[in-house]
Structure formats: C-alpha cells, structure tokens
Amino acid sequence: MAQSGNVTIKGSDTMVILGQRWAEVFMSKNPGVTIQVTGGGSGTGIAALINGTTDIAEASRAMKDSEKTLAAQKRGKHVVEIPVALDGLAVFVSEKNPVSELSLAQLKRIYTGAVKNWKEVGGRDERIILYSRENNSGTYVYFKEHVLENADFFPTAQTLPGTAAVINAVARDARGIGYGGIAYGKGIKHLRVKKDANSSGIEPSMENVVSGSYPVSRYLYWYLAGEPEGNLKKLVDWVMSKDGQGVVENVGYYPLPDDVLARYAARQLTGKKPPKGKKTGGQ
Template sequence: MRTVLSLLFTLGLVTLASGCRRPTGSAGEDAGLPSPQGAPKVPQETMTVKGSDTLVILVQRWAERFMKAHPEAKIQVTGGGSGTGIAALINGTTDIAMSSRPIKDAEKQKLRQREPHGPVELPVARDGITFYVHESNPLDTLSIAQLKGIYLGDITNWKDVGGKDAPIVVYSRENSSGTYVFVKDEVLGGEDFTVRAQTLPGTAAVVHAVAQEKNGIGYGGAAYAKGVKELKVKKEPQGEAVAPTAENIQSGTYPLSRGLYFYLPQEASGVEKSFIDYALSPEGQQIATQTGYFPVK
C-alpha cells in the first residue's frame, strides 16, 4: 500500500510541475503559438512603443497588420511626443521610442548610464513638416523668413506677408514634441516661439484648430493635412516655392523634410526585431506611403 501511495504522490508532483509551466514567452518549442498561413513563430509578449505623435498613425497601422499575422504578439502604441518617448526609453518604461527628431547628445548619455552600448537608431520613414492655413486663406506660399517672423511674433497681420488685413492666429505644439523642436531649430534658428502661440497637444489638434479658424496657421506632419491648405515654402525669400509633395519630401528638395526614427536601448531581438523587420519590409514601407508618409531609401 505504501508503494502505491508513493507512486501516486510522485505522479501528482509531475502533474503539478507540468501545470505550472509558463504557456507563453518561454524558450523552447512552446515559446510561441503557430502563426496563420505558415508565418514564423513569435513569442507571446507585450511590447510597448511610445513617443512621437507624428508617427502614431503609421506605427498603429504597422502594429495592427503585424498582430493580425501574429496574434500571439501584443503591441501597445502610445503618443505623447518624441521627448516623452525618449524619456521613457531612458527610464526603461518603453521598448521602442518613436521620434520625429534625432536623439540629443544629453539624452544619449543618460541612456548609456543604463545601457552602455545604446541607443540604436533606426530610420523607419520620412516626413515633411508642413505649415497649414485655413482653406479660404488666399496665400499659398511663405518663405522660411516669413514663417520665422510669424512664429517669433514679429509678424502679426496677414497683410504683412501678402494676405488680407486680419490678425494671424498662431498654433503650435507642446515643447515635448519632436515637431516643435524641429521647427524651433530649422525655422526659428533656435529662438523661442512667440508667447501668442496657442500650444496644442498633438498635430491632429492643430489641424482641427486651423480648419476652424480662418486666420489661423499651424504646423505638423504632412500625413495629417486634411481639411486645411498646405503652404508651399521658399528656402530663400526670392527662391523657388516648393510644395510638400511625396517626390520633393523624399528627395529632400522640400526644405523642411526630415527623418522619422525608432530608438532602442540595444540591438533588437525576438518580437521587437520581427516587428521592425516588418516595418522596414516592402509591405511595411508601402503602408507608410498609403498612410501619407514616405518610405526610407
């Protein structure tokens, strides 16, 4: 009888140990569930991507398509601005930071205190910063010097740049935004925005405000320009007016073209690498084009 009880006890321990095995995310053959249509296995894992509001639309599309093919992968995409995403990368609360500006040297140094070999920079798409006005605004072109004057507060009436006699209502992004930093550096020459600028949380909010305000002007990524007029931009006051078309942005002819980036604390592996490979694949870059962005070369 004692032998039988001992055998049952041993079998119970084996059964208990089998029941405690992690069903997902562990190494070995059970690390991932079979993906549809013969797609490679991806470990079940929640990955976070945070940062640039400019990139949110595109990265959400990539995540939706990737998770449809790999239901065992869970990707959370949130905005908040490039600076917010990079800060999250530094403190270890996101796996990937989205940024519409290059990472700053000071940010690199902070990250290297935790990850000595970081960061890893990956260009994932291209974009052009466009300036929006109301569809009824008769102007279609401004020079960078004129835009600088408007956003510094030196030019306050549309008639001073060839428009109608009406006060200019200025909209801007919050200072955690990579788009804000890009405009400050490339248009304002590092000077501060006018105190008259109304700060809004996200490019979509800027577009909505300009669409409602006949005397408004705002800026943001080309992908968001719906229901507003995009201005052509002259690099020099007497130079050529260049429209923010796909060809001009990708070639760099448009003077306010820029790269869009993923930043990681170290080289990608596992689900992160699979997701990045998808984003940079022909299909992923085609989604970028369809969404209003431009592929990396």
C-alpha cells in the first residue's frame, strides 16, 4: 500500500486528530504522498493491521502478545512497535463539581459501583453518573487495566464512541465523571489524581506526564507489519523527528522524551529493534 504513494492509518479515536494533523503537515511537505487516517478504536486498527487492510495501526494501548503472534502468522512479518507520543489519561468532571482530586482507589470504587454518591468522596449529596468508552477502545482497556485493576465496570456506566463524546456528556452533566486523552480536555475540569490516600494529587501536565509522576500516563503507539520502507519509512522517520514531535505538542499531547527519540535514531543506524516505551504510570 505505502509503496504506491498511499499510506493508510487506522485505529485509536484518541489519536485520530493527531494522526490527521501529522498527515496534513507531511502531505504538504511531500505532495506525491496521500495519507488516509480513520478512527474506530485501537482494537479496530489492530484488527486491520492483522488483516492487512492498513499500513499503520494507531493504538492508545500496547498491542497484546497474542495479537502480535496472529499478525505475524497472517502477514508473515514481525510487528514493529513504535511509541510516537505521550498522553496523560485525564479524569474529567463538570466545572460545577466541587471535587478537585481523587485517588486511584477512589476512582476504582466509583467505576466499579462501590461508591455511588459524590458526598462519599467530598462532593455534594448527588448520585454519580458514570461515562466511559466502548470496549474496543484502547483508552477503555488502559483504564480497566491500570485504574480498575481488571475489575468490571459498573453496569450503569454509559459507553460513548470517542473521548469527545465523553467530554460533551460530562460538560452537560454536573453529576458526571469521565476519562480520556488529555488533548480533548477542554471546557471541563481535570481532576488531580493521587497514587494513594496519603499522596498529593498530581495534575496531568507535560512535566508530570513525561516524568511519570502522573499516575495514569501512557505512550501512544504506531504498529506496523514489518520494517517500514519507502514513503512509510519516510513518514515514520518524520514523526519521530523534532519537526514531527512539534505537531504532537500543537495538538495537545506531549512529545516523546529525548532519550526515546535518540533510541529510535540509533536504531536507524544500527538496524536494531524499535524503541520500547518506558513505563510511565504503569504502562
């Protein structure tokens, strides 16, 4: 696909705006290349990579070993994992909500239904309305693994297609709570998140996300079947350059630390495997 001058990117709804902006800037610099970017969720993008219907899968969660094995079997190529940006998984409430911080344990109790009223966590005497992402979303998977510790969401949680929809719902609902990528968090309030009851609440700022002190920080990934060549390699190399990373910051996510970019650059010279995203906040 990429050899013909066309590149397809599919997957994470969290990343779709970032992917589209990368595509716009890259195509302006390379008029002979056409890049198509679509969402649908991380799971949808990964399935498309496995089935050979996309060049790049965008994912806001790490690809599972079982998925990588299946892709290798179907495509006859090993999966290349490239962390392309950093994100703080923000927790949103209405600007009218007096609560300003919650611990990871409180968030788990809220989303599993053990806590149902805001007064139990320092808020008003009102029922908590849960907003969540769909289960094919990498954001959903990450939140379930790292906040709920793989417990089930409470059945009353309303699942919505994309972080923008969660933001809109919470903005209209003073009793609501939601979660999603930091770049979408406009017009609502970000809660500070505490690692435990005795810790200070940490804001999802660039400094805190890059350092890993924010408890729910994560890498955003591109996945490819085999080593990139031609226009695909040119695109990946550009995204991993200072120029490409500047787009990340403009969109509202956080650029990769210099050590990750340096490892990618070194890989290009040595032919070694791609850089692994360091663990930040459990991922």
